[in-house]
Amino acid sequence: MLVAETYLGHREDADLSARLADADPVRVVLSDTERRRSRVRTESTEGEDVGIVVARDLADGDVLETDDGTLLVVELATIEALVLDFSDANVSPTAALELGHALGNRHWDLAMWDGEALFPVPDTRERMLDAVEDDLPPGVTTRFEDVPPTTFDDGAEHSHGGEGHSHGDHGHDDGHTHSHGHDHSHGVRTIDGDDR
Template sequence: MTQRLTPPQGQPVRINAILGNVDDPVWRSRRHAATVDRLVLDQWEAQKSRLRRNTKGGKEIALSLDRGVQLRDGDVLAWDEDGNALLVAQIDLKDVMEVELSGLLGSMPDVVVQTCLELGHAIGNQHWPAVVKGTKVYVPLTVDRAVMGSVMKTHAFEGITYDFRPGAEVIPYLAPHEARRLFGAAAREGEGHTHAP
């Protein structure tokens, strides 16, 4: 599907679908020979299906995607074959804290329940949203890493480890509603508050 990236004067470029991703072989080869413009969005904007923004090249974009469609970094939004030009989404995702619970699997059930409840209380007391996927809990980086690490060290949870990972590594494993909870909350960090550890 080709789309002209030069709409009539005063009109935005309308985007209604994602054509693919620059990591796909077809788009990777086109990207190397094409002029690439980027629509840069933060993690909160990337969760929206409708918005208006300007690209790095100054083109006005009117995004109108189907509900539940989630933009990912590198998504191809428009391809102008005649002009040999691509419009690509660039999503700037913050890091997340990944809490690993698999160390609890061999523990007695009462220990597992108590530890998970205490972890939930510690995370909830900071007003940090969380997403649970299997034995991992993902928490958005809403404050400095040192503060989040200090909270985890203060509680010294046995059988639980944590580390920080780039959001781009985590988002492929998340459903759209989970990504909104994780990355949308991090982008609006000023709306909540954080207790001192």
């Protein structure tokens, strides 16, 4: 089994990029839960047994070194998100507060980007839609989309465009009431246009 214990940096770092170009790195795909653990036993994309022992959350593109000098590149599995699109809706402050209160009481993680609110799907699509539909303001549409798990990290730098980003099912434009999800225990992650 390969054991990776040394964090080297990100694959886009100039020195690492050059090393990776000359190497045959091992690649692993980690879930959102695995990327946060200090010890993970997994398999490479080629089926090789790999252990990862690092005291930090891992991001897509992080590079580690194994005990025998092999480079290991971390990739993150995308997660599904419910997207509430407010771009074509004229939402009143009252409706926004009502939706924020209703969704905030659920303590869902939240990311905001250019007129959209994104929530990770912890359960089923149907339950997520059931939870929001009675409070959606008129004109707000919903869809599901695969996003990097770092989308919901407070203050994290990440890329949310091109890689790991695919539009899912579009759906549901009903006319109900409300807008921004206030979250009591988790921060609201605002995604800049360059991050997405």
